[in-house]
Amino acid sequence: MAMWNAPVLEIPGYRRLVHPKTDFHLAGRPLVLAPSVFCGSVPQLFASPQADTVVMVYPALHNPVDGAALWPPPADRRPAGAPTPPALSALLGRTRAVVLCVIAAHPACTTTQLARQAGISPASASEHATILRSAGLTTLTRERKAALHTVTHLGLTLLNANGSAHAST
Template sequence: MPQRGCTVLDLAFSVRDLARTRFALSPLWELVASVRVLKHPAEHPLHHPWSAQARRRLAASGLDWHLLADLVPQPPHSIPVFIAPPPTTSVADLGLELTVLRATPPEQVRSGLGGARAPRSERIDRLRSDPRRGLAELVELMSAYWEITLAPYWPRMRSLLEGDVLHRARLFAEHGADQLLGDLGSAVTWDDDTLSVGHHYARGSRHLGGRGLLLVPSVFVWPRVFSVITPNWQPTLRYPPRGVATLWERQSALPQALAAVIGRSRARLLAELDTPASTTELARRTGITAGGVSQHLTALRSAGLVDAHRSGRYVLYGRTEAAEVLLTAAGRPGDG
C-alpha cells in the first residue's frame, strides 16, 4: 500500500523494459540519504545507533557540513538529482560517483537548483552561481563526511545490500520478473505489467520508454522508497533492503568456530566490531588490556580483517568485508 500522504505513480513496463531492468549499489546515494537521518534523527529511530555515533563524530571533527545539509531538504522541497545521480555501473565505487558529480555540466547544476521544489539557501545560491568551484567544494565535503560517518560502517552496509541483490536475483531466476518486482516493499505493487509506487510529488502513469528500471537497495531510505523519473536520467527506484531492521544490532557473543582458528581474543574483538570502536572502548568491553587490544588489532588489520578510520581525535576500527564473510561462514554470534 502507498504511504500515507503519498500519491501513486504507475510505471508501465514493456518487454524491452523488463529486459533492461538491473540492480546497482550507490555509496553516493547512501551518503545523501544518510544526511536526512542526521538532520531529523527522531524521525528515523531505526537508525538511532548509527546517527547518535555519527553526530558525535561530526561534532568532534569540526566539519562544516551545512552545504550538504542544505541540499537534502524536507518536503515539499526535493533533493536535486544531480548530487546523487543513478549510477551507470553496478560496481559500488564512491570515488567514481564523486568524479561523475564533479564533472556535472554547469547548466545541469543551475537547472537542478532552479526548479520550484529545489532547496534554497545562501550556500546553494553560491553553488548555483559558480558550479565548477561549488562542485569541487561539495565533492571535498562529501569525501570528508563519508570518512567520518559512513566509511567505518560501509563493509557491513555493503554486505547487507549485496545480500539483498543476490536474494532478488534468485527470486528472478526461480520465479521470474513477477516475483522480483512484486517483492520490493509495502509502498510498491506490481500488477499487469505496471509497477505502482507511492510518491510524494508525481502521480499518473509513465512509460519507461525501453530504458528499463534501475533498482538500488538503500539502507537509509527505510521505510520509504525514492524514485527518479526525471528526463535524461535512468528511471530508478531506491528501496529498503531485507534485514535492514537488524543492521545496527550488536551481537557480540563469542563465535566459537572462528575462535578455534584465530584465537578467542581476536574472534571476540571481531564480534565486538559490529559497531566501529576505539582501542579504549574495545578494552572496556572485552576486559583485554589496551595494549593487548592494540596488538590484536594490528594483526587483524595486517590480515585484512579490520580497517582503521580516523574520527576527530580518535581512531575507530571496523570489520572489513573479509571479516564479515568469516563471521558468516563460522555462524553469526548467537546462531548456535
C-alpha cells in the first residue's frame, strides 16, 4: 500500500524492483497517477527535465507476488467462501481448487458470481469451470442467458475426501 510520508510518496517494492538507489524528485511538478492493466507489475514513471507533469503508470490490479500495486484489492475481489484444502490445491492448482469450492458452496451460481466469489476475472472463472466440467467435477445448466455452475457427486466426493466441509447438495 502506498503511503505519503511528506514530502515522499513511498511505494512498497518500487525501489527493489526499479532502482534501489534512486529517488525521483518532482521539483514542484504535479504527479498524475494513471492505473493500467498493461504496465506489468512495476509502476513506471514518465517524465523528462522539461516536462510540465510527471506521470506514474501503475498496475490497476493488485499483484500479491511483488506487492507493487498502490493499494490492496477491494474486499469483493478477494477470494471468499470456505477455505481450500491444501491437498486439493496441490492436485488441481490453487485457483481451480478455489473455483471448485466456490461452486460447491454456492450451487447454481452464474459465471459472474463465481468470478466475484473466487476473486478472479469472469474469463478465468469460465476457463476453470470448463476444465472442472470436462473432468466431471461440475455441471453446467443454462437458464436464459445465464450459465449456472453446480458441483457433481464426483466433485463432492473429491471435496469430502480432501477434508472440505461441502457435503450439502
